[in-house]
Amino acid sequence: MALLEAFELSKFFGGLTALDAVSLAVEAGExxxxxxxxxxxxxxxxxxxxxxxxxxxxxVLVRGENLTGSKPHQLVAAGVARTFQNIRLFGNMxxxxxxxxxxxxxxxxxxxxxxxxxxxxxxxxxAIRARAESLLDxxxxxxxxSAAAGSLAYGDQRRLEIARALATGPALLALDEPAAGxxxxxxxxxxxxxxxxxxxxxxxxxxxxxxxxxxxxCDRVAVLDYGRKIAEGVPGLVQRDPLVIEAxxxxxxx
Amino acid sequence: MxxxxxxxxxxxxxxxxxxxxxxxxxxxLGYTMVYGILGLINFAHGEVVMVGALCALSAxxxxxxxxxxxxxxxxxxxxxxxxxxxxxxxxxxxxAYRPLRRAPRLAPLITAIGISILLQNLAMILWGRxxxxxxxxxxxxxxxxxxxxxxxxxxxxxxxxxxxxAGLLLLVHLSSLGRAMRATAENPQVAGLMGVNVDRIIAxxxxxxxxxxxxxxxxxxxxxxxxxxxxxxxxxxxxFTAAVLGGIGNLAGAMVGGVLLGLIESIxxxxxxxxxxxxxxxxxxxxxxxxxxxxVLVLRPRGLLGERVAERA
Numbered sequence: 001m002a003l004l005e006a007f008e009l010s011k012f013f014g015g016l017t018a019l020d021a022v023s024l025a026v027e028a029g030e031x032x033x034x035x036x037x038x039x040x041x042x043x044x045x046x047x048x049x050x051x052x053x054x055x056x057x058x059x060v061l062v063r064g065e066n067l068t069g070s071k072p073h074q075l076v077a078a079g080v081a082r083t084f085q086n087i088r089l090f091g092n093m094x095x096x097x098x099x100x101x102x103x104x105x106x107x108x109x110x111x112x113x114x115x116x117x118x119x120x121x122x123x124x125x126x127a128i129r130a131r132a133e134s135l136l137d138x139x140x141x142x143x144x145x146s147a148a149a150g151s152l153a154y155g156d157q158r159r160l161e162i163a164r165a166l167a168t169g170p171a172l173l174a175l176d177e178p179a180a181g182x183x184x185x186x187x188x189x190x191x192x193x194x195x196x197x198x199x200x201x202x203x204x205x206x207x208x209x210x211x212x213x214x215x216x217x218c219d220r221v222a223v224l225d226y227g228r229k230i231a232e233g234v235p236g237l238v239q240r241d242p243l244v245i246e247a248x249x250x251x252x253x254x
Numbered sequence: 255m256x257x258x259x260x261x262x263x264x265x266x267x268x269x270x271x272x273x274x275x276x277x278x279x280x281x282x283l284g285y286t287m288v289y290g291i292l293g294l295i296n297f298a299h300g301e302v303v304m305v306g307a308l309c310a311l312s313a314x315x316x317x318x319x320x321x322x323x324x325x326x327x328x329x330x331x332x333x334x335x336x337x338x339x340x341x342x343x344x345x346x347x348x349x350a351y352r353p354l355r356r357a358p359r360l361a362p363l364i365t366a367i368g369i370s371i372l373l374q375n376l377a378m379i380l381w382g383r384x385x386x387x388x389x390x391x392x393x394x395x396x397x398x399x400x401x402x403x404x405x406x407x408x409x410x411x412x413x414x415x416x417x418x419x420a421g422l423l424l425l426v427h428l429s430s431l432g433r434a435m436r437a438t439a440e441n442p443q444v445a446g447l448m449g450v451n452v453d454r455i456i457a458x459x460x461x462x463x464x465x466x467x468x469x470x471x472x473x474x475x476x477x478x479x480x481x482x483x484x485x486x487x488x489x490x491x492x493x494f495t496a497a498v499l500g501g502i503g504n505l506a507g508a509m510v511g512g513v514l515l516g517l518i519e520s521i522x523x524x525x526x527x528x529x530x531x532x533x534x535x536x537x538x539x540x541x542x543x544x545x546x547x548x549x550v551l552v553l554r555p556r557g558l559l560g561e562r563v564a565e566r567a
Binding site for chain 1: 421424425428429430431432433434436437440441443444445446447448449450451452453458462
């Protein structure tokens with residue numbers, strides 16, 4: 001059974017068909033790439049898979065369970081976490097607090113404990129803090145835990161988003177263009193991080209424009225164009241698919 | 255001698271202002287919390303204060319002859335008022351605001367005013383139009399110092415308000431629930447995608463704000479020994495002014511704004527007669543609150559501690 005499955009997902013905005021009956025299945029343990037020209041519907045698919053959009057048609061399944069139309073936090077509880085194409089950190093909170101928000105779902109303490117600060121609440125709070133600190137180390141954002149999240153360098157903000165998503169304890173991490181705006185060195189480090197995340201048992205669904213990165217990293221790739229899936233398979237084959245070449249380069253094949 | 259008399263009068267006004275301001279602060283917190291998280295002015299909040307006071311009053315009247323000691327009756331009544339107002343706050347959010355969360359901003363504002371009128375009229379039916387006096391369940395002492403005096407009730411108001419504000423700050427800044435609240439205030443969509451149950455956090459915010467309002471209602475009624483169905487209106491407007499003064503959406507701002515407004519009102523009213531040579535008396539006290547509101551809105555719309563208004567797109 002696939003870890004995350006989209007079954008004939010469609011999304012209409014008024015008369016616009018942003019997604020047209022897209023099906024794909026991400027298996028546990030793989031790095032699955034999602035590529036396509038700008039406006040192909042990749043982020044719309046992400047939004048449907050993470051509960052931000054309710055799909056117009058079709059189903060979202062997590063380990064076979066139908067979670068179509070679930071709230072985002074319910075999908076997080078089912079093990080799906082994500083980052084954003086345009087960075088969306090909590091700018092009024094510290095770097096560490098951003099990651100600690102990701103741990104919220106697994107915390108038990110209520111309002112009363114928060115005020116009374118009893119032993120159980122304090123030890124849970126300490127555990128959350130420790131976990132958040134270790135996640136910051138894990139993604140390589142060090143020494144800036146108490147800084148404002150918005151003050152980090154761009155690449156660090158991207159890594160902080162990954163740490164925050166990992167804090168929810170996901171089975172699948174959906175990364176929306178994590179390498180956007182990164183230089184070659186940073187991209188290389190990011191690639192190492194993604195490989196480590198996969199090795200630690202988290203499946204990755206990756207939207208990325210950097211074709212070299214996708215082809216070198218992903219086990220399988222799906223290609224979207226105008227809201228439709230036009231190809232799927234191992235990177236080497238997809239790269240040579242005439243439909244894919246056409247979508248990227250335009251023009252009718254001779 | 256004259257200087258000392260002036261000083262003691264001034265001290266008395268400061269004390270009165272602190273008492274008044276603590277209550278404004280407690281109520282202002284409810285406005286500011288809801289605004290911070292929903293971008294909505296909950297104009298029904300003042301009515302929650304009124305319901306809290308009248309619920310406590312009914313509970314005290316009912317329990318008065320039960321043989322329980324006075325402080326137990328007061329505590330029970332307070333607890334009951336808090337629970338009733340929390341339930342009321344949750345109901346208001348669920349019925350009047352949640353269905354309109356994606357509607358244009360004007361829509362929930364109108365329902366807020368509607369709920370406010372509804373609650374006033376319901377309270378008038380349930381408790382009548384008359385002023386109810388709070389039963390004297392606890393012995394009230396008056397403490398004197400420096401020529402000024404403060405009653406134990408007033409002292410309790412300052413202490414209870416201070417403790418509740420400190421507790422709220424602890425909750426919001428040093429707990430998982432508080433982080434989730436701040437995250438939701440900053441970006442509900444992203445908070446949801448990070449596993450925060452946004453609907454629950456919003457409900458909790460209403461419950462906490464309404465609980466504080468209930469306490470404020472009981473305190474202010476205990477201070478003036480009176481409660482009635484219309485008391486929430488002016489108090490609510492003033493607390494809203496305090497929230498705007500401090501910077502709406504900012505918790506510390508609501509507290510500072512509350513205390514400051516209390517002081518302005520009390521000191522202003524105390525000297526208004528002298529300043530205008532008796533032309534305007536202290537009954538013009540209410541003018542100050544709204545003068546402050548106008549001045550703040552014109553000169554510094556983000557308030558004293560406000561900063562993020564521009565960020566909310």
